[in-house]
Amino acid sequence: MSRRFTPKVVTANALIEGDVIYLTADDRWSKQHHEAELIEDEAHAEIRLLFAQAQPDRVVGPYLAEARPGAHGPEPVHFREAFRTRGPSNYAHGKQEAEAH
Amino acid sequence: MYRYDDFDEAFVRNRVAQFRDQVERRLSGALTEEEFRPLRLMNGLYLQLHAYMLRVAIPYGTLDSRKMRQLALIAERWDKGYGHFTTRQNIQFNWPRLTDVPAILDALADVEMHAIQTSGNTIRNVTADHFAGAAADEIADPRPVAELLRQWSTDHPEFQFLPRKFKIAITGSPNDRAVTRAHDIGLRMVTQDGQPGFEVVVGGGLGRTPMIGKVLRDFLPQADLLPYVEAILATYNLLGRRDNKYKARIKITVHETGLEEFRDMVEAEFPARRALFAGGDQELLAQIEAAFAPPAFRNAPVDAYETARAADPVFRAWADTNLAAHRHPDYAIATISLKAHGETPGDATAEQMRIMADLAARYGHDELRISHEQNVILPHVHKSDLPAVHAALKAVGLATANLGLVSDIIACPGMDYCALATARSIPVAQKIAQRFDELKLEHDIGPLKLKISGCINACGHHHVGHIGILGLDRAGVENYQVTLGGDGTETAAVGERAGPGFAYDEIVPAIERLLRAYLEQRESREETFLEAYRRLGPAPFKAALYPEEGRRDAA
Ligand code: HEM
Ligand code: SF4
Numbered sequence: 263m264s265r266r267f268t269p270k271v272v273t274a275n276a277l278i279e280g281d282v283i284y285l286t287a288d289d290r291w292s293k294q295h296h297e298a299e300l301i302e303d304e305a306h307a308e309i310r311l312l313f314a315q316a317q318p319d320r321v322v323g324p325y326l327a328e329a330r331p332g333a334h335g336p337e338p339v340h341f342r343e344a345f346r347t348r349g350p351s352n353y354a355h356g357k358q359e360a361e362a363h
Numbered sequence: 364m365y366r367y368d369d370f371d372e373a374f375v376r377n378r379v380a381q382f383r384d385q386v387e388r389r390l391s392g393a394l395t396e397e398e399f400r401p402l403r404l405m406n407g408l409y410l411q412l413h414a415y416m417l418r419v420a421i422p423y424g425t426l427d428s429r430k431m432r433q434l435a436l437i438a439e440r441w442d443k444g445y446g447h448f449t450t451r452q453n454i455q456f457n458w459p460r461l462t463d464v465p466a467i468l469d470a471l472a473d474v475e476m477h478a479i480q481t482s483g484n485t486i487r488n489v490t491a492d493h494f495a496g497a498a499a500d501e502i503a504d505p506r507p508v509a510e511l512l513r514q515w516s517t518d519h520p521e522f523q524f525l526p527r528k529f530k531i532a533i534t535g536s537p538n539d540r541a542v543t544r545a546h547d548i549g550l551r552m553v554t555q556d557g558q559p560g561f562e563v564v565v566g567g568g569l570g571r572t573p574m575i576g577k578v579l580r581d582f583l584p585q586a587d588l589l590p591y592v593e594a595i596l597a598t599y600n601l602l603g604r605r606d607n608k609y610k611a612r613i614k615i616t617v618h619e620t621g622l623e624e625f626r627d628m629v630e631a632e633f634p635a636r637r638a639l640f641a642g643g644d645q646e647l648l649a650q651i652e653a654a655f656a657p658p659a660f661r662n663a664p665v666d667a668y669e670t671a672r673a674a675d676p677v678f679r680a681w682a683d684t685n686l687a688a689h690r691h692p693d694y695a696i697a698t699i700s701l702k703a704h705g706e707t708p709g710d711a712t713a714e715q716m717r718i719m720a721d722l723a724a725r726y727g728h729d730e731l732r733i734s735h736e737q738n739v740i741l742p743h744v745h746k747s748d749l750p751a752v753h754a755a756l757k758a759v760g761l762a763t764a765n766l767g768l769v770s771d772i773i774a775c776p777g778m779d780y781c782a783l784a785t786a787r788s789i790p791v792a793q794k795i796a797q798r799f800d801e802l803k804l805e806h807d808i809g810p811l812k813l814k815i816s817g818c819i820n821a822c823g824h825h826h827v828g829h830i831g832i833l834g835l836d837r838a839g840v841e842n843y844q845v846t847l848g849g850d851g852t853e854t855a856a857v858g859e860r861a862g863p864g865f866a867y868d869e870i871v872p873a874i875e876r877l878l879r880a881y882l883e884q885r886e887s888r889e890e891t892f893l894e895a896y897r898r899l900g901p902a903p904f905k906a907a908l909y910p911e912e913g914r915r916d917a918a
Contacts, residue, residue, distance in 0.1 A: 275410055278461050279461075280410055280413065280414035280415040280460075318395050318396055319392040339839075345778055346413070350780060351779050352779055353707075355443055356414070
């Protein structure tokens with residue numbers, strides 16, 4: 263019996279800004295978690311991770327993070343990933359800044 | 364202030380040029396991240412959760428107004444208008460772009476600053492008592508020795524690939540404000556028969572296996588310092604474990620080898636090392652000492668101070684809390700709290716940095732210090748100038764009178780910034796400070812060291828907090844463990860875990876119950892939290908933290 267695969271997104275940090283980014287289904291890197299490709303199949307996840315790892319000139323440290331489907335697209339599961347979608351809690355910096363504009 | 368020589372200047376500039384080239388090669392794809400990572404870390408550049416972070420050394424916590432202004436400029440031009448002062452007397456910029464970092468390093472080099480050896484398995488920024496050169500209780504200024512150690516350790520070829528990072532702290536005062544007993548090597552300046560020397564403590568450290576350092580030599584003559592420290596490092600370099608990162612620090616080496624045997628090995632290595640020093644180091648030390656000569660203290664009446672104290676209760680409260688005794692009776696050491704209630708511990712905006720620089724230039728013999736407690740210090744202020752200093756600080760939100768109180772919290776960056784974190788620490792600190800401010804209880808509670816780390820690495824010194832808080836991830840939820848009775852001074856002790864952890868929204872009420880229990884239990888206002896804990900043991904405090912359990916036991 264195989265364990266059920268929990269859905270994932272591919273995430274990394276952008277090489278120049280360091281900001282958190284997500285791989286989309288159409289091969290872009292988005293700063294928004296809900297635009298990420300929600301990967302529901304383990305083999306496909308491996309392929310997408312390899313695809314990300316082959317872009318060292320754009321991204322740093324790509325990995326698979328757990329996610330679940332939500333109303334507007336994938337949502338993070340773990341609180342660490344939830345913080346990564348926003349930025350720090352002591353200032354409206356990081357992604358929160360872009361949203362305020 | 365001590366100035367770097369041409370050799371230092373060329374060395375630092377060279378490093379910047381190399382790094383600029385390395386960044387270009389990283390961007391072009393010629394260097395992979397695996398290749399680039401150690402190179403950027405050698406220059407203090409980390410990748411955190413949301414951005415890069417540049418860690419800049421402030422050797423022995425000493426700055427002048429020119430350096431502080433440059434930090435303000437960097438914060439404004441390349442970051443988000445602020446900087447974060449840390450427990451290791453560094454400043455961290457949380458938002459630099461990779462492509463800007465070479466320019467930032469150049470801007471630092473313009474004021475003789477750098478980020479070298481703020482990372483990696485090398486000898487890190489040597490830290491010192493932040494009241495050095497000013498404190499009334501000091502035997503000698505430890506900074507010349509710290510500078511000697513800095514020069515000796517920078518790029519020292521034998522010690523660039525140690526088993527693990529190596530931290531040295533030094534104090535010139537019997538009252539240890541530099542947490543020397545929680546460092547790989549702690550040095551306490553002492554005298555014996557009128558001769559200056561050091562008590563050498565080894566194998567202290569925090570992290571996942573906290574240990575209080577042990578005395579390796581109770582008196583080491585001053586001239587033997589470098590060869591002896593070299594002998595310690597050489598012994599560690601050979602014995603230290605490289606198979607397991609968690610067992611690689613010297614504290615584990617000393618623990619596993621045994622203090623006696625470790626000492627024998629150091630002593631056996633020492634004569635050969637000493638033979639290599641022909642006295643050049645002592646000549647250098649003498650030159651450095653000259654550069655650290657005390658400023659020309661002013662003789663002037665202090666009436667203005669007494670008048671302001673009598674007239675202005677806000678000034679008086681600040682003076683009572685934030686001033687420390689200076690070696691010159693007409694002077695005071697003024698600590699500027701970077702812990703305004705509800706703000707991020709250790710953060711200062713560019714504007715605040717400039718005001719602090721101005722005050723240092725105008726009233727403080729152009730000296731500033733950064734403390735491991737994440738505050739800024741004007742070490743030499745003539746008492747008559749204190750009212751003006753206070754007024755200027757008040758105007759920019761820097762006059763909080765909370766030094767050494769419950770809201771003067773050390774907090775590491777935690778999961779708001781740090782990639783290793785298991786929970787947040789900054790918002791916990793903010794909420795505790797706000798709560799006790801609302802209750803107006805902190806002056807009543809009195810001296811208290813509360814320290815928070817966002818993971819087991821213990822960058823926030825929670826093990827040596829009278830109250831320590833450690834943020835963990837328990838099954839995908841933030842959870843906060845409390846330790847009690849820690850102490851970072853000359854009577855150093857590691858705090859004891861009180862019991863199960865608390866959820867994010869339970870930790871502030873738990874700390875409130877704990878401190879209310881202290882207020883009820885203390886013998887008098889004079890008995891501090893730590894003293895009460897030492898007298899009573901953990902039982903009454905645990906009962907306050909876990910009232911449910913008491914009820915269950917009674918049932
Ligand atoms: C990028 C952020 C950081 C990383 C990756 C990091 C990493 C670490 C690690 C891995 C340890 C444990 C070392 C060991 O037990 O062998 C540690 C300890 C420590 N760090 Fe950090 N740290 C960071 C930020 C900070 C900050 C902001 C401060 C100062 C506020 C700090 C000060 C310390 C101190 C005082 C210790 C404990 C003393 C010891 O070395 O035993 N660190 N850090
Ligand atoms: S204690 Fe942990 S969370 Fe805090 S700064 Fe250190 S490594 Fe990061």
